[in-house]
Amino acid sequence: MKVAIGSVVKGFALKTAVKQYLENNGHEVVDVGCYDTAVFAKFPSIAERAARVLQKGEAELGVLCCGSGTGMALAAGKFAGICAISAESPLAAEFGRKVNDANVLCMGESLVTPDLGARIVEAFLSNKFQDMPAAPENVRAFWAEARDEIAARGAQATDREIETLE
Numbered sequence: 001m002k003v004a005i006g007s008v009v010k011g012f013a014l015k016t017a018v019k020q021y022l023e024n025n026g027h028e029v030v031d032v033g034c035y036d037t038a039v040f041a042k043f044p045s046i047a048e049r050a051a052r053v054l055q056k057g058e059a060e061l062g063v064l065c066c067g068s069g070t071g072m073a074l075a076a077g078k079f080a081g082i083c084a085i086s087a088e089s090p091l092a093a094e095f096g097r098k099v100n101d102a103n104v105l106c107m108g109e110s111l112v113t114p115d116l117g118a119r120i121v122e123a124f125l126s127n128k129f130q131d132m133p134a135a136p137e138n139v140r141a142f143w144a145e146a147r148d149e150i151a152a153r154g155a156q157a158t159d160r161e162i163e164t165l166e
Contacts, residue, residue: 001125004059006032006046009039010109011065011072017114018063018107018121027125030059047075051082054103061103063121068108076104088112090123097127 003022007015012034022029032049034041043066050062062084064072069086076084084104085096088111096102105124107117 001061002028002030002059003125004030004032004050004053004062005064006034006050006062007065007109008034008041008043008046008067008072009037010067011107012037012109014107014109014112014114014117015063015065018065018117021118021121022063025122043071044075047072047084048079050104051076051079055079055081061125062105063124064104064106065109065117066106067110069106069111070108073104073106076106087120087124089116090119093120093124094127097124098130101129 005015005019005022019029019031030053032053033046047064050064053059054062062076062082064076064084066072069088073084073086076082082104083100083102084106085092085100085102086106086108087093087096088107093105096105102124105121107120112120
């Protein structure tokens with residue numbers, strides 16, 4: 001599977017470990033930055049790059065790392081066609097895919113060890129959305145509407161450099 005991956009400085013070590021795990025397990029990785037810890041990149045810029053890769057169909061799923069996972073999830077979720085979740089356990093990642101149809105996983109380096117991160121990523125990648133036909137009609141209607149809103153959200157990202165605080 002082709003996976004977009006990115007991080008800010010606080011998240012770089014987790015991203016590096018997850019990237020190695022993905023490559024060691026036969027996945028192709030599209031690294032959208034940051035590429036070292038010397039330049040402080042803003043998380044919305046990295047999230048935008050990953051979202052753009054998914055929008056263009058250059059990767060199937062995305063993994064983003066920051067301090068908590070929350071900022072990246074909020075930023076990535078602003079883009080059309082992106083449903084981003086923050087997960088701190090394999091079960092949360094599994095449910096994010098199965099129940100919420102998430103296509104971007106966000107994790108926090110302050111909360112997730114590299115080993116746990118690999119297990120979370122594996123749970124995210126190995127599960128698919130299940131449209132719950134047995135769910136009550138009002139629940140299915142809610143999710144159908146939510147998916148339509150997610151698909152329509154946000155302006156298309158345009159090419160630009162990573163924003164930094166320098």
